[in-house]
Amino acid sequence: MNPKKMRIAVVGAGIGGLTIAIALKKHGIDCQVYEQTAELREVGAAVALSANAMRFYEKWGLGGEFDKVAYEVSALIYRDAKSGRVIGNHPAGAAYRERYGYRYIGIHRAELQKILFTEVGMENIHLNKCLSTIDDSGDCAVLHFKDGSSAEADLVIGADGARSKVRELMLGYDDYLYAGYTGFRGIVPIEKVPNLPDPTAIQIWMGDGCHIVHYPIGGARSGDVNFFLVQRDPTPWPHREWIAPAAEGEHLKFFSDWHPAILEMINSVTLDVRWAMNYRMMLGRWSKGRVTLLGDAAHAIVPHHGQGANQSIEDAVVLADCIADMGASSLSDMQKRYERLRHGRARKVVHASVTTGDMFHLPEGKNRDHRDARMGSKEAMGHHLDWIHGFDASNFAEPNDRQGGTWM
Numbered sequence: 001m002n003p004k005k006m007r008i009a010v011v012g013a014g015i016g017g018l019t020i021a022i023a024l025k026k027h028g029i030d031c032q033v034y035e036q037t038a039e040l041r042e043v044g045a046a047v048a049l050s051a052n053a054m055r056f057y058e059k060w061g062l063g064g065e066f067d068k069v070a071y072e073v074s075a076l077i078y079r080d081a082k083s084g085r086v087i088g089n090h091p092a093g094a095a096y097r098e099r100y101g102y103r104y105i106g107i108h109r110a111e112l113q114k115i116l117f118t119e120v121g122m123e124n125i126h127l128n129k130c131l132s133t134i135d136d137s138g139d140c141a142v143l144h145f146k147d148g149s150s151a152e153a154d155l156v157i158g159a160d161g162a163r164s165k166v167r168e169l170m171l172g173y174d175d176y177l178y179a180g181y182t183g184f185r186g187i188v189p190i191e192k193v194p195n196l197p198d199p200t201a202i203q204i205w206m207g208d209g210c211h212i213v214h215y216p217i218g219g220a221r222s223g224d225v226n227f228f229l230v231q232r233d234p235t236p237w238p239h240r241e242w243i244a245p246a247a248e249g250e251h252l253k254f255f256s257d258w259h260p261a262i263l264e265m266i267n268s269v270t271l272d273v274r275w276a277m278n279y280r281m282m283l284g285r286w287s288k289g290r291v292t293l294l295g296d297a298a299h300a301i302v303p304h305h306g307q308g309a310n311q312s313i314e315d316a317v318v319l320a321d322c323i324a325d326m327g328a329s330s331l332s333d334m335q336k337r338y339e340r341l342r343h344g345r346a347r348k349v350v351h352a353s354v355t356t357g358d359m360f361h362l363p364e365g366k367n368r369d370h371r372d373a374r375m376g377s378k379e380a381m382g383h384h385l386d387w388i389h390g391f392d393a394s395n396f397a398e399p400n401d402r403q404g405g406t407w408m
């Protein structure tokens, strides 16, 4: 099948959906992106992008746009939650670039989305198109939207995130699972955290059953600090919705005796919403008929390695390469190739994200002492990060070649 003649529909104009639209465009292949929201405007949160994703945006000539709105983090620092003791301090900035070739940045999601949709071109993005069903029984797939409209496609890419409708349609049920953590997120003006040590770093403060990660963002709010507070509570999550209102002071349940700089940070914004962290099991296949999943729709993960968005970007690049490269092969062979190239890597990152959370949350004792010693070691941190941040998803060999880190 000639990919340039294929009608490709991408469901979701999030990080993965917009990235695959750009990647396809770089191959000279068109696609149409359908997004449920009326406006492309992610509010209230940021994201950290590591070298394994930034390499593609730089390669595509978007580095200058990131210069304007991203903040390159100065270090990766681990601390004890209560005393503030530094457990590990690993320089980022130039040292990180030297090691991995690209930047490690914090960026507001609205700014990231703006860079991406500008590059895609709004003429290819259809807003207010909430997918309700897909009919894949005829000569092509027909997407039906809640507003009553429809669109035809030869390939449907489900990039509709952790709450994926495309995945639900593919499986016939909604298979999300509560991961046992909840979180509160906020962005604090830098002047409100005068006692926060190393605000330009990405820092993880670790406590018994909970942690906080924070990093600076760039753009209009340059230097302001984005934080995400995580606790193993409650179990079970008592709501049907993924996000629920939080009572006043609820965020302090695990954190009231933490370091004063953290209390200063988390008490300086209103935290009245609590997020349940949910995930999806890895499926044997990410494709059925003319439909293929990527990003969170394929493998929603817990965010403890900061890799959900980065993995969506890797998926997007590889799927676009497989489409561009499909030559005379069938759609089904192309989908199988994409899955072969991505399954092992995604599965490994999913597992590492879970075990990283367990490591952050250790109670006092021998295991925590052992962890602290390892986190202080440059060599051990290399072992923890190199295989993720140093990975080039586009440099793939077929898995049985065992190259490119896919099966590490």
Ligand SMILES: Cc1cc2nc3c(=O)[nH]c(=O)nc-3n(C[C@H](O)[C@H](O)[C@H](O)COP(=O)(O)OP(=O)(O)OC[C@H]3O[C@@H](n4cnc5c(N)ncnc54)[C@H](O)[C@@H]3O)c2cc1C
Residues within 6 Å of the ligand: 011, 012, 013, 014, 015, 016, 017, 034, 035, 036, 037, 046, 047, 048, 049, 129, 130, 131, 132, 159, 160, 161, 162, 163, 164, 165, 183, 185, 228, 294, 295, 296, 297, 303, 306, 307, 308, 309, 310, 311, 312
């Ligand atoms: C608190 C928190 C912090 C995080 N921090 C990081 C981090 O620092 N680094 C990192 O790499 N990852 C992080 N992640 C994970 C990251 O946000 C996700 O993994 C990433 O956004 C997934 O990208 P995606 O393209 O798959 O989905 P999304 O970016 O979620 O995009 C999905 C899109 O699909 C649209 N959509 C959904 N349903 C439909 C429908 N029926 N019809 C049409 N459109 C639809 C949505 O509106 C949305 O625009 C974090 C996650 C959380 C919760």
